[in-house]
Amino acid sequence: MARADDLTLDVRGLETRFLTPKGPISAIRDVSIQVRPGEIVGLVGESGSGKSVTGLSIMGLIDAPGEVVDGEVLLNGEDLRQISARRRRQLRGDRIAMVFQDPMMTLNPVLRIRTQMVEAIRAHDPKVGAKEALRRCRDALAQVGIPAPEERLDAYPHQFSGGMRQRVAIATAMLNGPDLIIADEPTTALDVTIQAQILAEVQTLCRERGTALIWITHDLSVVAGLAERLYVMYGGGIVEEGPVDPVLDHPLHPYTDGLIRSVPWHNEPGRPLNQIPGMIPALDRMPRGCRFHPRCDRADEACRQPVALREGPDNRRVRCLYPLGKV
Ligand SMILES: Nc1ncnc2c1ncn2[C@@H]1O[C@H](COP(=O)(O)OP(=O)(O)O)[C@@H](O)[C@H]1O
Ligand SMILES: [Mg+2]
Incomplete structure (x- = not known):
């Protein structure tokens, strides 16, 4: 594992709890994620x-009443859980930014794109002059493939197509040159061709600028061509992690294997897709031990006890007693 001071993001043992009618329940538990500068992680x-x-x-x-109850979130070594709310707001949008599936979560419908982008720049550096701010906005829009950025700056969000609107949201997230972007299914609602274009643009931008990126998706085919490393989540925990190609070619966790087999591109045409039997259990019905064991054909009694994350070859890790390959 890389040393902590080489990492943009170092999340350790994160646990988040929600208050439900049945009492407090952890939605995620023992989640650890590391991202290096410029690295794209799925x-x-x-x-x-x-x-x-x-x-x-x-x-x-x-x-x-939801709450992060345990763990560390180190951004360039600074624990975001320990700093003041003021400092956290300062870092957000400046050093760390999030892009949502719905771009209207971040774009204001009643303001021209120009106004909101200039505001985003000035909020973090009031000294930037009007001309310089506009130049940065234009460049940012051009870099995410928006044609005629000069004219588009005067438009309102609703005057853009879905794909263009998401590009504006991504451009805005990148305006202040953040160290880390977390993109939560930003292209899921878009047509496949548009998705591919946006992915390629974001990948280039992150490489050029050294921005670390966490790309969240339920669609393995999206990250296959984009990410360097994968974290596979199931039932609120990471079950497998490692470099993309080894994980996709030779998954270690039976859940990862099932997920890969349920994607069309891994099947020959005409063959039915494999479905993982059963469903993801509700939060208040999470099984003890390995949370996947009721759906797993390799599971036995031992899987009902807590299973530790085990180190595999090539910087891989898997939380399984009976992995599909040697660890
Ligand atoms: N605010 C909340 N209150 C209660 N439960 C929540 C809340 N947000 C998410 N959850 C639950 O946490 C689990 C994980 O949700 P989520 O992270 O949204 O899943 P994903 O993004 O992988 O689809 C789900 O069971 C969801 O119902
Ligand atoms: Mg989600």
Whole structure:
């Protein structure tokens, strides 16, 4: 594992709890994620596995009575859980930014793009002059593939198509050159061709600027061509992590294997897709021990006890007693 001071983000043992009618329940538990400068990391898993809660917890955006109850979130060595609310707001949008599935979570519908982008720059550096701010906005829009950025700056968000609107949200997130962007299914609602274009643009930008990126998605085919490393989530925990190609070619966790087999591109045409039997359990019905064991054909009694994350070859880790390869 890389040393902590080489990392942009070092999350250790994160746990977030929500208050439910049945009492407080942890939605994510023991989540650890490391991202190096300029690295693109995919966080994947079925809907309900805890991906968004992980992103929001890292950003400090969990609303009460929900609460991050354990763990460290080190951004360039600074623990975001220990700093003041003021400092956290300062870092957000400046050193760390989030892009949501719905760009209107960050764009203001009643303001021209120009106004909101200039505000985003000035909020973090009031000394930037009007001309310089506008130049930065234009460049940012051009870099995410928006044609005629000069004219588009005067438009309102609703005057853009879905894909263009998401590009504006990404450009805005990148305006202040953050060290880390967390993108939560930003292209899921878009057409596949547009998704691919946006992905390619974001990848280039992150490489050029050294921005670390966590790309959250339920769609493995999206991260396959984009990320360097993968974290696979199930039932609120990381079950497998490692470099993309080894994980996709030879998954160690039976859940990762099932997820890969349920994606069309891994099947021959005409063959039915494999479905993982059963469903992701509700938070208040999470099984003890390995949370995947009731759906797993390799599981036995031993899987009902807590399972530790085990080190595999090539910087891989897996939380399974009976992995599909040698660890
Ligand atoms: N504010 C909340 N209050 C209670 N439960 C929540 C809240 N937000 C998320 N959850 C629960 O946490 C689990 C993980 O949700 P989420 O992170 O949104 O999944 P994903 O993004 O992987 O689809 C789900 O069971 C969800 O119902
Ligand atoms: Mg989500």
